[in-house]
Amino acid sequence: MSHSHEDPRRLSFWRKYIFATDHKIIGLQYGITSLFFLLFGFCLMLLMRWQLAYPGEPIPWIGKFLGESRAPGGIMLPEFYNELGAMHGTIMVFLGVVPLVFGAFGNYFVPLQIGAPDMAFPKLNMTSYWLFFIGGVVMLASFFLPGGAANSGWTAYPPLADIAPIGQTFWLIGMVFLINSSLLGAINFIATVFQLRAEGMTFMRLPFFVWAQLVTAFLLLLAFPPLEAAGVMQLLDRVAHTSFFLPSGLVVSGEPLPESGGGSVLLWQHLFWFLGHPEVYVLILPAMGIVAEIIANNIRKPLWGYKSMVYSVIFLGFMSFIVWAHHMYLTGMGTAISAFFQTTTMIISIPSVIILTCLFLSLWGGSIRFNIPMLFALSFLPMFGIGGLTGLPLGLAAPDIHLHDTYYVIAHFHYVVAPGTIFALFAGIYYWFPKVTGRKMSEVLGHIHFWPSLFLMNCIFMPMFVQGLAGVSRRLYDGGQQYAHAQATLPLNEMSSICAWLLGLFQLPFIFNLIWSMLKGKKVASDNPWEATTLEWATPTPPGHGNFVKVPKVYRGPYEYSVPGAAKDFTPQDQERV
């Protein structure tokens, strides 16, 4: 491996910061890029929310810049609304949350927490990042194509996606890059955790964060390839006029399609959701990992039920591969197969509940410190609780008949991802910021960020449960205006929109805090300002090349807080005696 013979201090700027192979730099690259995409995807939604609150009214300020093909006279066209919807979902999931939660946090902290000098395959790591970057560029470029970006939903169902404008082709190409980026990343994570644990770091001494990332890596490794295969088939349908997903006899705009037919629309759905379901666990597991770390640190006692949590997360990962068709209950599948998937779906709720319960129970008897990371981590628990519980009627085939493709679904998954995962990400940023920069973020700004965000998230999404139960379908460009059954719940659209715009406003203190604190934040007095036990705090701040001054040796589990007889209320993993 060539860079072992190079003095890392003499690497050129390009080799050190751009084509970096150090997992920490790559982690930061992923972090910066994905935060940008998260913001961009959020802005797409802010635009959508205008149309939902005031359908048919010209968009203020920005309307005139959107162009006649998208918003003539500043009024959003339905096609443009669909474009915003499809790309909001795609960007948030594949360019925002996953690269942040796995690529950024995972890359930076997994090697540190296991006591490794870097990831097992540093050059492969670099390749992963740049493939992600290219995929992102392709996705962004698609906005400038005739017909705009993809507009067939983030789920890209044929036959609509097969015949959509060229933006969909770019979406597929972008996905191929993103998928390959994730695959290479997954290989790296798994090999690293198995091969590079420091001496004494047994599997049952791994921080829960590492377990969560390990299971996530397996999900990415094995669930993404079928979507890649499906993506290639859809590309061929679009570009080579094959009929993988086109049934015979399709008529579009009065004209029968010249394609051969003989394909299966549902084949796409099966292959998409084979990835799609594990994907949602990719979104949540690392977040649970972050929350576990922060809670353990701020209760000053060990996590309750560590072993149960580990077995649960492994079981969860396993089950996630055999539940996917609960996204397809209304496709006309027979009752036998629906019953199978309903059963596995009910079973998979158990490990999630176990993990959440262990985290809740851990609080009992703790000396709780309510710093900003802890506030976000604590709020994750009830928010994820709501998200998870509201998934139950969706996972059961019968109620799903009423709730499928309604705003209830949107509310469910946003609760899990938005005040769920994203709050966990905020928690992680506030928590690990001192290790990366040597400074703390402002607590005052943290409070201004946290409390309104928590309140507004609930104001935005709670009404959507009501709308969904009333039968308001999702992906309606006018928010349900045309439907009699939606009329009673229509005013909720305006409320959600106003709260969404306010939510955007209250992210500004966070953005300011992040950048300002990097330059002027209060410097931390030690390498371990939170007095934590895990190995990432045993490095210099920030960690240098190779991470540890001395190769660490691990003597104890990850959460030895308040060990009886110990001098301090925490005993780091690499400390031999209490």
Next chain:
Amino acid sequence: MMRGTHDIKQKIRKYWGVFTALLILTVVTVGISYLKFGLAAAIIAALTIALIKGSLIACFFMHLISERKLVYVILGFVVFFFLSMMLLIYASYFSLPGGATYVS
């Protein structure tokens, strides 16, 4: 980690053996296809022979027969997920009510 040359010579003999077996099985699988059984029998025959050939390649050329437990565990899960994917997709086709079809 250099093993003894005797070890390697034994392995090389095995590789020639596997090569021969693979060639014979290729002839067999092509030969059987000319015998025109029903589709079900043809599928079983073709897949069985392919599985044997594949196992020989995996076990001997890819050294799976002397591989570590961790690799076996990972591959075990992969086989399970692959089979689940294929069989559940296939099964969902047959579960359609009243003669509806997925594919047309």
Next chain:
Amino acid sequence: MELMPYIVEERKDTGLYNAKLGIWLFLSSEVMLFGALFSSYVLLRTGAAHWPQGSSILNVPMGAFNTVVLIASSVSMVFAWAALKENKFGKFKFNLGITILLALTFLVVKSFEYGAKFEHHMYPKTNTFLAIYFTLTALHALHVIGGIIVNSYFWGPGSKMWQTDPQRFTNRIEIAGIYWHFVDLVWIFLFPVLYLL
């Protein structure tokens, strides 16, 4: 000082060196990739009103020849690794060279097959059998090309590592071999499914 452990020597508890675990993980994802295409084949065929017999459309002797070619290339690949274990660099080069040549032969035959199809106006868009045939074999061919590139690198500039770090180089050839055998393994299933059933 080499910071990264277990590049050459095996870690005690897993019994593996890093790249060995890495390649099996990669192949796991490849099983799911080709597996998805095979699953698609199964669904499309099961539901089709009419599905041609592979031998009525595809050239079985050519396919069988290609099968033998790939099997032979797999053998020469493992002999290349074994030669390094025996410290016989010349034998390694010879066998790896044969592997690359056989791989190129496979591609040449494949291009004749494709050419013949196109001449008869049989394209992926003609029907779903041809669509899945072209997709499966083209994806496989891309993997063959990838293998040729990797093997050529190790035959050429990459082989310098034999002088400086022979054990590590031998491991690299073992890894490249495992990948190559997998490419052969996929064809072992592709050939009967597409050509003979």
